[in-house]
Amino acid sequence: xxxxxxxxxxxxxxxxxxxxxxxxxxxxxxxxxxxxxxxxxxxxxxxxxxxxxxxxxxxxxxxxxxxxxxxxxxxxxxxxxxxxxxxxxxxxxxxxxxxxxxxxxxxxxxxxxxxxxxxxxxxxxxxxxxxxxxxxxxxxxxxxxxxxxxxxxxxxxxxxxxxxxxxxxxxxxxxxxxxxxxxxxxxxxxxxxxxxxxxxxxxxxxxxxxx
Numbered sequence: 001x002x003x004x005x006x007x008x009x010x011x012x013x014x015x016x017x018x019x020x021x022x023x024x025x026x027x028x029x030x031x032x033x034x035x036x037x038x039x040x041x042x043x044x045x046x047x048x049x050x051x052x053x054x055x056x057x058x059x060x061x062x063x064x065x066x067x068x069x070x071x072x073x074x075x076x077x078x079x080x081x082x083x084x085x086x087x088x089x090x091x092x093x094x095x096x097x098x099x100x101x102x103x104x105x106x107x108x109x110x111x112x113x114x115x116x117x118x119x120x121x122x123x124x125x126x127x128x129x130x131x132x133x134x135x136x137x138x139x140x141x142x143x144x145x146x147x148x149x150x151x152x153x154x155x156x157x158x159x160x161x162x163x164x165x166x167x168x169x170x171x172x173x174x175x176x177x178x179x180x181x182x183x184x185x186x187x188x189x190x191x192x193x194x195x196x197x198x199x200x201x202x203x204x205x206x207x208x209x210x211x
Contacts, residue, residue: 141157
């Protein structure tokens with residue numbers, strides 16, 4: 001009963017359950033000892049002896065007091081802090097890379113001067129540093145040719161100081177009147193440097209800004 005009552009009254013103080021527990025234990029032990037004395041020991045005595053029941057009562061009282069003192073002074077069991085349940089972090093969605101603005105400082109003339117003034121065997125390695133840079137250049141139409149991609153044309157731009165042509169492809173259907181241009185007409189284009197050769201600079205993802 002003393003073990004079931006805490007579940008019915010969980011907010012009761014601890015000392016109350018200690019008294020009920022040790023009191024019930026003492027009464028049970030006292031009842032067992034009294035039955036042993038009354039039915040087994042006392043019939044064999046020549047006279048009534050009241051010392052034993054008194055001793056049992058005193059022992060029971062000391063048992064209750066000792067049990068309460070023991071529980072009050074007992075060191076609490078060290079409890080380990082509860083570790084939070086580790087949750088698998090949810091990966092952040094990949095961020096969409098924003099398009100890079102075209103470089104306004106890099107010009108075809110700068111690339112030409114850098115490559116024309118170094119030894120021939122070093123040119124391919126230096127040219128790799130320009131690949132992937134987005135640029136916005138303006139030149140003069142040199143010629144237009146057909147591309148291997150259906151509907152695309154290859155446009156070649158030149159400039160008086162350039163030693164290399166600017167080459168790129170666009171879809172002819174996207175630019176009305178583009179096929180009516182003549183040699184020497186100005187064209188402004190934006191694109192990403194794809195390769196740098198000895199006679200040309202190839203652009204990819206090209207877009208004609210004006211013509």
